[in-house]
Amino acid sequence: MSIAANEYTWYRRTTETAVVGESKSVGQMLNADDPLVKLIDIQKTYDGETLVVKDLNLDIAGGEFVTMLGPSGSGKTTSLMMLAGFETPTRGQIILGGRALDNVPPYKRNIGMVFQNYALFPHMTVEENLAFPLKVRKLGKLDIEAKINRALEIVRLGAYGNRRPGQLSGGQQQRVALARALVFEPKLVLMDEPLGALDKQLREHMQLEIKHIHEELGVTVVYVTHDQAEALTMSDRIAVFKDGAIQQLATPVELYEKPQNAFVARFIGESNQMRGKVTAIDGPGCSVEIEGAGDVRALAINVDVGAPTELSLRPERVTLNPMPGSMPNVFSARIEELIYLGDHVRVRLLACGCDNFVIKLNSAEDLTRVEPGAIITIGWKIEDCRALGVER
Amino acid sequence: MAISDGQIFDEPHGIPLRVTLMRAERRHRVKALILVLPLAFFILIFFVLPIARMLVNAVHDDTLLTLLPRTISELRQWDGNGLPDEPVYAALVVDLKQTIDQGTAGVIGKRMNYEIAGVVSKVTSSARKAQELSTGPYKEALIKIDALWARHDVWSLLKRGTSPYTFYYLLRAADYQYGPNSEIVASSPGNAIFQDVWLRTFGISFGVTLATLLLGFPVAYLLATLQPKHANLLLIMVLLPFWTSLLVRTTAWVVLLQRHGAVNEILVASHMISQPAELIYNRFGTLVAMSHIQLPFTLLPIYSVMKTISPSYIRAAQSLGAGPFYAFWKVYFPQTLSGVAAGCLLTFILCLGYYITPALVGGPSDQMVSFFVAHYTNEDLNWGMASALGAILLTATLTLYFVFNKLVGINRIKLG
Numbered sequence: 001m002s003i004a005a006n007e008y009t010w011y012r013r014t015t016e017t018a019v020v021g022e023s024k025s026v027g028q029m030l031n032a033d034d035p036l037v038k039l040i041d042i043q044k045t046y047d048g049e050t051l052v053v054k055d056l057n058l059d060i061a062g063g064e065f066v067t068m069l070g071p072s073g074s075g076k077t078t079s080l081m082m083l084a085g086f087e088t089p090t091r092g093q094i095i096l097g098g099r100a101l102d103n104v105p106p107y108k109r110n111i112g113m114v115f116q117n118y119a120l121f122p123h124m125t126v127e128e129n130l131a132f133p134l135k136v137r138k139l140g141k142l143d144i145e146a147k148i149n150r151a152l153e154i155v156r157l158g159a160y161g162n163r164r165p166g167q168l169s170g171g172q173q174q175r176v177a178l179a180r181a182l183v184f185e186p187k188l189v190l191m192d193e194p195l196g197a198l199d200k201q202l203r204e205h206m207q208l209e210i211k212h213i214h215e216e217l218g219v220t221v222v223y224v225t226h227d228q229a230e231a232l233t234m235s236d237r238i239a240v241f242k243d244g245a246i247q248q249l250a251t252p253v254e255l256y257e258k259p260q261n262a263f264v265a266r267f268i269g270e271s272n273q274m275r276g277k278v279t280a281i282d283g284p285g286c287s288v289e290i291e292g293a294g295d296v297r298a299l300a301i302n303v304d305v306g307a308p309t310e311l312s313l314r315p316e317r318v319t320l321n322p323m324p325g326s327m328p329n330v331f332s333a334r335i336e337e338l339i340y341l342g343d344h345v346r347v348r349l350l351a352c353g354c355d356n357f358v359i360k361l362n363s364a365e366d367l368t369r370v371e372p373g374a375i376i377t378i379g380w381k382i383e384d385c386r387a388l389g390v391e392r
Numbered sequence: 393m394a395i396s397d398g399q400i401f402d403e404p405h406g407i408p409l410r411v412t413l414m415r416a417e418r419r420h421r422v423k424a425l426i427l428v429l430p431l432a433f434f435i436l437i438f439f440v441l442p443i444a445r446m447l448v449n450a451v452h453d454d455t456l457l458t459l460l461p462r463t464i465s466e467l468r469q470w471d472g473n474g475l476p477d478e479p480v481y482a483a484l485v486v487d488l489k490q491t492i493d494q495g496t497a498g499v500i501g502k503r504m505n506y507e508i509a510g511v512v513s514k515v516t517s518s519a520r521k522a523q524e525l526s527t528g529p530y531k532e533a534l535i536k537i538d539a540l541w542a543r544h545d546v547w548s549l550l551k552r553g554t555s556p557y558t559f560y561y562l563l564r565a566a567d568y569q570y571g572p573n574s575e576i577v578a579s580s581p582g583n584a585i586f587q588d589v590w591l592r593t594f595g596i597s598f599g600v601t602l603a604t605l606l607l608g609f610p611v612a613y614l615l616a617t618l619q620p621k622h623a624n625l626l627l628i629m630v631l632l633p634f635w636t637s638l639l640v641r642t643t644a645w646v647v648l649l650q651r652h653g654a655v656n657e658i659l660v661a662s663h664m665i666s667q668p669a670e671l672i673y674n675r676f677g678t679l680v681a682m683s684h685i686q687l688p689f690t691l692l693p694i695y696s697v698m699k700t701i702s703p704s705y706i707r708a709a710q711s712l713g714a715g716p717f718y719a720f721w722k723v724y725f726p727q728t729l730s731g732v733a734a735g736c737l738l739t740f741i742l743c744l745g746y747y748i749t750p751a752l753v754g755g756p757s758d759q760m761v762s763f764f765v766a767h768y769t770n771e772d773l774n775w776g777m778a779s780a781l782g783a784i785l786l787t788a789t790l791t792l793y794f795v796f797n798k799l800v801g802i803n804r805i806k807l808g
Contacts, residue, residue, distance in 0.1 A: 084707075084711060085710075086707055086710075105710070105715075106707070106710040106711055107709075107710040107711070107712075107713050107714055107715050107716075107719070108713075109711075110713070111711060112711065112712075113707075113708065113711035115704045115707070115708055116704075117702065117704060119702065119704040119705050119707065119708035120708075121705060121708075121709075121723055121727075122727065123726045123727055132709070132712055132714070132722070132723075133712035133713050133714075136712060136713040136714045136718065137713055180712065181711075184712065184713065190711075
């Protein structure tokens with residue numbers, strides 16, 4: 001992936017002029033630290049009974065890569081479509097570059113979009129597809145040609161300009177769709193599960209490629225996916241959606257290390273969930289009583305004394321046979337099952353009253369005494385075990 | 393195992409692999425053949441053979457050859473200049489005597505009448521009078537019976553009868569015929585009706601195709617974009633006339649469009665016109681009724697193509713900055729072309745063969761080729777003419793199809 005440095009600055013310059021020009025036209029000056037996109041109190045309902053999107057508030061800074069992550073039906077795609085202008089919010093306001101988008105139709109929003117199935121025009125060649133947004137904007141012929149060549153170079157498809165989409169592989173079509181969404185230099189590019197149709201290897205490759213293009217062009221991206229690994233790989237920030245509401249908006253690291261509720265803990269990565277009741281809170285820590293297992297010391301996140309809680313513990317944070325006294329939480333467990341996965345071994349245990357307690361062990365370790373039926377001890381630190389409020 | 397002759401052998405049995413494959417597939421093929429056999433026979437007997445017969449009929453006519461065998465045989469020696477010699481006349485007398493026994497004089501007269509008007513009675517009376525001739529010279533005697541036999545064009549006509557094949561019917565169908573010296577000349581204005589008929593046939597078909605496209609395209613678009621619940625209802629409304637008898641639909645238009653029909657009554661009552669308009673038994677009525685009948689044929693292929701066009705194309709075009717009309721015209725419409733082409737071709741070809749509808753709601757100058765085919769088949773009993781018109785229609789249709797195939801590509805067409 002290599003784009004000449006001057007090309008990058010050229011891109012930035014044209015993009016910035018466009019922003020300033022537009023904001024002047026509506027009589028507002030844009031502060032440098034104002035977010036590029038503001039979603040304010042957005043609600044959406046289709047049938048007037050159930051809310052598909054509930055009170056969505058989201059600020060996106062210029063140049064940021066924000067991913068909306070969630071299971072299907074969680075409202076993430078609807079939110080994206082409202083941003084693109086294909087759906088109208090039932091309530092609330094969307095602001096792009098200081099300008100309210102209430103009555104702006106999609107074709108006047110100047111937002112690039114990459115669709116799930118690419119939506120490349122099948123009756124046009126790759127070049128004609130890329131020329132489409134430029135012709136609409138009535139650019140000169142030479143200008144169009146230069147921009148197409150640059151865009152094709154960015155996605156490394158220089159030699160494919162005369163092909164039709166049907167003659168390209170899935171990955172190539174994906175790149176063309178990307179180039180088409182970027183070629184008219186929008187401030188904001190939306191991507192609706194753009195890698196869903198690719199196989200795993202190609203998908204991982206394209207994730208990095210999109211990430212690099214984003215970094216080098218400095219364009220703002222809002223990305224929708226249900227694949228948490230994809231979200232973790234690419235994003236600056238991730239908004240985890242469930243039932244039309246954002247559960248947590250945070251950087252990938254924070255999302256994984258500090259999930260705010262049980263859903264996020266379960267959805268991002270893997271975690272052992274143990275239900276219990278908070279018996280005492282002391283400072284950042286708390287004691288949780290788990291039926292049939294006793295007291296567990298954990299980090300109190302959003303719980304009260306006497307309230308039920310769900311403890312979340314990452315499998316890789318559990319230590320096998322800890323040194324006595326080194327860990328506040330030590331329990332005995334019985335090994336139920338071993339699953340060998342190459343770089344690590346998943347061990348399913350019966351521990352703390354839970355027969356689906358999973359720990360991960362480095363396969364390079366000495367595992368001679370780890371076999372089904374064996375009784376072992378496990379331990380973990382307070383800060384790795386988070387006591388989360390239970391949703392009602 | 394040595395494979396010297398390039399065959400691959402099934403190891404345990406030593407049977408060539410290709411033979412094994414053929415054995416395995418034979419059952420399959422026999423089964424498939426048995427399944428298609430009834431239909432293949434049906435099509436062969438009731439479709440291919442009649443059409444082949446019709447095509448032959450258009451150029452094959454051995455009436456004179458079989459009914460005047462001796463004359464025709466003698467005429468082979470005639471050089472075609474002036475009048476033939478005595479032996480030909482002698483042979484004609486023998487042939488004419490025989491026609492009385494066989495009762496075929498009228499048939500000969502009718503055949504000759506196609507090309508030279510007003511000869512039927514002359515031929516039959518000559519045949520009757522020729523019974524009394526017993527000695528020659530027959531030439532003078534026959535000419536005395538009827539001056540017909542002194543006409544050069546009559547003998548040219550009989551001379552053409554030496555061949556069982558004739559282009560007469562095809563020429564007539566294009567408003568040409570044979571002149572006195574067997575040269576090809578344009579038909580006299582009174583007989584030259586067919587160029588007009590062909591133009592009319594293609595004109596009406598083109599008009600109906602255009603009308604159904606203009607009416608059907610928006611409906612197809614609506615059908616393809618509506619919610620399934622509403623789309624199904626609309627589709628049934630489109631198909632309902634499709635399931636109604638063609639005759640019923642055509643006569644319904646008679647009721648609606650006649651002088652004191654529903655449409656005229658409403659127009660007059662609302663003072664939009666003062667006199668009832670002539671809406672039927674003319675070109676207008678023909679176009680309206682045919683467009684109504686053909687609408688589903690144009691609409692359905694377009695609809696089925698539109699169903700396959702994802703709405704994300706329009707969305708993509710809009711996200712790229714194209715307004716609704718521009719997006720429709722540049723992105724959506726080009727993708728419907730294969731359906732448009734299929735629907736229009738289907739309607740145009742079906743229109744070429746229309747018969748009942750123009751006959752019921754058109755005037756005398758709105759009758760299409762099929763009307764004349766039926767007329768020649770049922771009333772004139774001139775099957776040669778009927779076949780020639782049919783053959784030209786078939787050829788025109790096939791030509792159209794192949795030109796279309798070259799331009800658009802038939803495999804790109806979707807018929808639903």
